[in-house]
Structure formats: C-alpha cells, structure tokens
Amino acid sequence: xxxxxxxxxxxxxxLDKPLGLSSAQAVARVRRLFGAxxxxxxxxxDPLASGVLPIALGEATKTVAWVMDGAKExxxxxxxxxATATDDAEGDVVATxxxxxxxxxLVAVLDRFRGRIEQRPPAFSALKVAGQRAYALARxxxxxxLAPRQVEIHDIQFLEGTDDSPILxxxxxxxxxxxxxxxxxxxxxxxxxxxxxxxxxxxxPFHETEAVSLDTLIAAAGDAAGNVLSPPVDLGHTSAxxxxxRPVVTALDDIPALALTDREAQRLSQGxxxxxxxxxxxxxxxxxxxxxxxxxxxxxxxASKGVVRAMAGNRLVAIARIDAGLVRPVxxxxx
Numbered sequence: 001x002x003x004x005x006x007x008x009x010x011x012x013x014x015l016d017k018p019l020g021l022s023s024a025q026a027v028a029r030v031r032r033l034f035g036a037x038x039x040x041x042x043x044x045x046d047p048l049a050s051g052v053l054p055i056a057l058g059e060a061t062k063t064v065a066w067v068m069d070g071a072k073e074x075x076x077x078x079x080x081x082x083a084t085a086t087d088d089a090e091g092d093v094v095a096t097x098x099x100x101x102x103x104x105x106l107v108a109v110l111d112r113f114r115g116r117i118e119q120r121p122p123a124f125s126a127l128k129v130a131g132q133r134a135y136a137l138a139r140x141x142x143x144x145x146l147a148p149r150q151v152e153i154h155d156i157q158f159l160e161g162t163d164d165s166p167i168l169x170x171x172x173x174x175x176x177x178x179x180x181x182x183x184x185x186x187x188x189x190x191x192x193x194x195x196x197x198x199x200x201x202x203x204x205p206f207h208e209t210e211a212v213s214l215d216t217l218i219a220a221a222g223d224a225a226g227n228v229l230s231p232p233v234d235l236g237h238t239s240a241x242x243x244x245x246r247p248v249v250t251a252l253d254d255i256p257a258l259a260l261t262d263r264e265a266q267r268l269s270q271g272x273x274x275x276x277x278x279x280x281x282x283x284x285x286x287x288x289x290x291x292x293x294x295x296x297x298x299x300x301x302x303a304s305k306g307v308v309r310a311m312a313g314n315r316l317v318a319i320a321r322i323d324a325g326l327v328r329p330v331x332x333x334x335x
Contacts, residue, residue: 006037010058010335011245012067016211017045017053029214030055033221034241042067042251043203048088051200052211056251062331063251063319070204070254071154073171076195078182080164083192087122087179091194099191100163107158109188113181114156118148122179151176165196205253212244220244248335249309249316258308258320258327265312269334273326 017026023044031039040061042054051074054067080100084091101109152173161167170181179195186193201208220240264274306322307330318329 006031007035008038008058009034009036009242009245010060010248011242012060012206012248012250013055013057013245014206014211015053015055015217016208016213017050018214019050020047021214022047023053026053026214027055030057030217033217040064042206043072043200045200046088046198048090049198049200051198052203052206052208053200054203054206054251057245058248059333059335060248060251062333063248066255066319067204067206067251069174071171071173071202072176072200072204073169073202074178075159075167075169075199075201076178076182077161077165077167077197078186078193079196080166080186080191080193082194083183083186084194086194087177087183088195088198095192097191099189101186101189101191103158103161103166105189106166106185109185110156110158112188113185114153116150116152119151119177119180119184120145120148121177122183149175153181156181169201171202205250217241217244247316248333249311252309252316252319255307255309255319257311260310260312260317262312264327265310265315265317268310268318268320268327268329269332271329271332273328276322276325276327 013030015026015030017023021029023041027039027041030036034057036057038058038061040056042056042064045051045053056064056067079089081097082093083095083097085094153176154171154173156168156170156172159167159169170176170178172178172181178198182193182195199208220243222239260268260274267274308320308322308327310317310320310327310329315335316333317335318333319331320327320329322328
C-alpha cells in the first residue's frame, strides 16, 4: 500500500490491468491520475496476467481484507507438452511431452479438481521460505519445494481450444494458484503443461464487465501522458475520472447491514461499543461469518460472533462484530 501526499479520495476502482504491468505499477498510475494520498489493491496480478484488479483509495483500503477473501474467477489457456520452471510462459523449459489429451479426457479429469483440493504452490511465488520469498530463492538457483496446502475450487469448466491449447474457466477461493492448477491438470492427464494466457474476470464483487482500462482513465483525467512521476494534481471531484469510482461499502456487499442511530454511530466511530438492538427493536439482518485475511483485521472466525457493516443511513460507519449483545467496532471508517 502506498501512502503519499495527495488528496483524500475514498472509493473502489475496478481496473482492467493490461499485460506487462505489475500490480504495484498499476496502483502507482491510478494514484497519480487521481492525485490520491492513499492507495492499495485487493489481490495481486502478475505482469503476465490481465484483468480485474480492484484498487482501493483512501478509506476503502480498510476493506481490502474482505475483497481478498472473496471468490476469484479466471479464464486461462493451458499449453500442453511444455513444462516451465515458473509454470507459465515466462520460465525456462524444464520438460516436454508428445502427449496431447483429448477434450473429452480433459473434461472427465476436471471432476478431480472441484471442491477442496491439495495444491502445491509454484516455486516462483511470493510465499516465504525461511523468511525469504520463494521466487528470490528460485531465481538464485536454489531448489524450492513448497508444502501442499488446501484450496477451494468452486467450479472449473472447459470452454474451447485447440489440440495444443485448451481454454478453461475457474471460480476459486483465496490462495489458489492457477499456474499450479494447470500444471496439475496436465500431470493428471499424463503430460506436462503450463499457463500460456491468464485473465482474471472477477474478484470479489468486481467483474470485468465494469472494469475500466488505464487508457480510459487517462483520457478521463485529460492526462495523455499518464506520467506517474509527476506530482499529484488536484483534479476536483467533478472530473469525469470520479465517475468510475464505486462506494467504499461495495467491498462489503455480502456482509449484513445494521442500522444505527446518530448517537450510536458517533459512539462507534469513537471506538466504543454500543448495545445491540433488542428483538422487536430496529431489525438486524441475519449475521454471517467469514474467514479472516492473513495479517489483517478480517471477519470473525467464531461462529458465535457475527460481522456487520454498521450504517448511519447510507453512510458506512464501521465494520463491527456482534459480541455478547454488543456491537464492537473492528474497523472504523472516516467517511
């Protein structure tokens, strides 16, 4: 997350990240275009991947954990017959095979990859081994063997393709590596393979149908150069650029809302707990639970505690937890 001088701008942007640009570079360009003081993103995309990169501005950065916990959807191409060190098109070739699975064989094997599965992350990944990034060790020539871990594949489908390169679609949970998925599907079919193309089509509540390109943002800002090195400019909230922002609460669409009085909203915004309305009082939606994002103030894991978005009218006051009849703030939003 980047914290620099600039304007207080709050909201989410669904960016259609182009190929060849890292997530950090994309965030830097958006920060420059909006002149925003505080920017982050809701899930890294490699430079070789395109598609939906949710970018959080201002107070939206406090809701990043909930976007990262959401389901992701990808469209990807597997290149049969070639295994690479990175499990994508960038790496050196490490194995080849003449086996080309049929479409029918591919469709049949996909059942093995639905539901909770064990997956070994790629050696070239950002996971840490003894305090160092796995990709840094692998680039240095070290042999990196990461332990398998469980991931959730909600669904996976064969779409179309050629004998060498089938195209698939997958909806999966947090922490799933599509490169590993392609590698393991190839191995299950008696061949080798790697991800040749990858596009994220959805990330949490953000979908490619509403994602906006950098070129469109640059045109809206009237900055043909899109120079990220220039000082932030104050475009004013009347700029066409701001029409692409979505409210901070967008990231919390799946969390039940709890209506607050003005006094309760004030107390909660000051970090104090408020009493949960009694039955027959103001209605509260059924409380759900979610899994937390690592290293963040994420949703509750105890089924006896629920997470709500505490609202004063249409204003998001806080992400809060229901505990022993009290509403306790988890993250206070300054909106």
